[in-house]
Amino acid sequence: MTAAPQPVADRIGSTWQEMADLHDPDLPGWSRVAFTEPDTAGRHWIADRMRTAGMDARIDAVGNVIGVLPGTAPSAPAIVTGSHTDTVPGGGRFDGVVGVLGAIEMVEAFREAGVRLRHELRVVDFANEEGNPQGVMLVGSRAISGHLTPQHLAATDAEGTSLADVIARAGLRPEEIDTCRWDAGEVAAFVELHIEQGPVLEQQGASLGIVTRIAGIENFVVDVLGRRDHAGTTPMNARNDALCAAAGTILAVERLAASGADSVGTVGSLTTSPEATNVVSEMARVTGEFRSPHAERLAELRDRLAAATAEQDAAWGTESTVRWGQVDDPTPMDDVVSEHLLDAARDVGHEAVRIYSGAGHDTVQMAHLCPTGMIFVPSAGGRSHCPEEWTDLSAVVDGAGVLAQAILRLDER
Ligand code: GLV
Ligand code: MN
């Protein structure tokens, strides 16, 4: 099959630099946390870049930026690509950004080469992929797939601010969430270009990965209720120390996740009350997650965490409650789309390897609507969600080239 037009390295390099410049100067790294000012600026900048590249661009009610390039066969369902440009606090310059800018560069290259697609092409910068203190990841793609629920919007952070409030404060319209939704019939396939965020490709000396499956993720909040007491006068055997029980739960999460090779578990935050050195803790809140490629393993971890918190309660005389928040099933990629991606890589001179994704992606939500696939480019040292995150420009250009080739292949179907 004929080769897709090559992405232009200089152009993708300079758009990447401009995007990186739109970060929060008050946070470490290259932070563009969802629904903050730099994120809003980035959203409008991306919409402008899409227009410059020849697309119609609009921003929907939750902040997804959607660029559309009409096809020559108006009744054909759309082929969709994209990723996100929000970051974790203190994050890097590549996670998500590569998939959005790579797609825009592909459209530029198509235009310059006079390539017209049969299918409509949509390029999406999904809002708030990274999650938030309310504990909801993939907000924009959830809205598009119809899986952003009133419960998600009502979820609150530790100060009681809801996700809906945060979205509204960014000038968006969470009450119009239903208008964000797409029908499955509108879309033929979704492909996401992304950095690997782990060390596997580099260790294997592979230039590209095609994703087999994306981890299932289950978030939990454990609230532990103990009794506040005087730290000097309460004997050690007469305490109901919420923080000690929480410490046992945190270590149990680590032990449970490490008890099999196919799971990871993390407690990312701990809050206690009253947070005074000379008071036995009355309350502790532990928030974390388990991830695994296997739904059965996640179910087992859920049960075992419940048993572990009960053990802590028996030991400390506390009362723990476990709440499960966002639950996303492990998501296999579509075999046919993945074959197209492997062939597309070969067309442009790369032998891509198959790879599992432990990171979550907007693709998980798009898989509710249509067949999906993902292209990974290597991450130096496997580092991600940190300022040191790095992928060589040449690898970004290679990834965008494979994306372009894959879109041409999918357009022929
Ligand atoms: C998001 O990047 C995640 O995988 O947690
Ligand atoms: Mn990402």
Ligand code: MN
């Ligand atoms: Mn991320």
Ligand code: MN
């Ligand atoms: Mn992610």
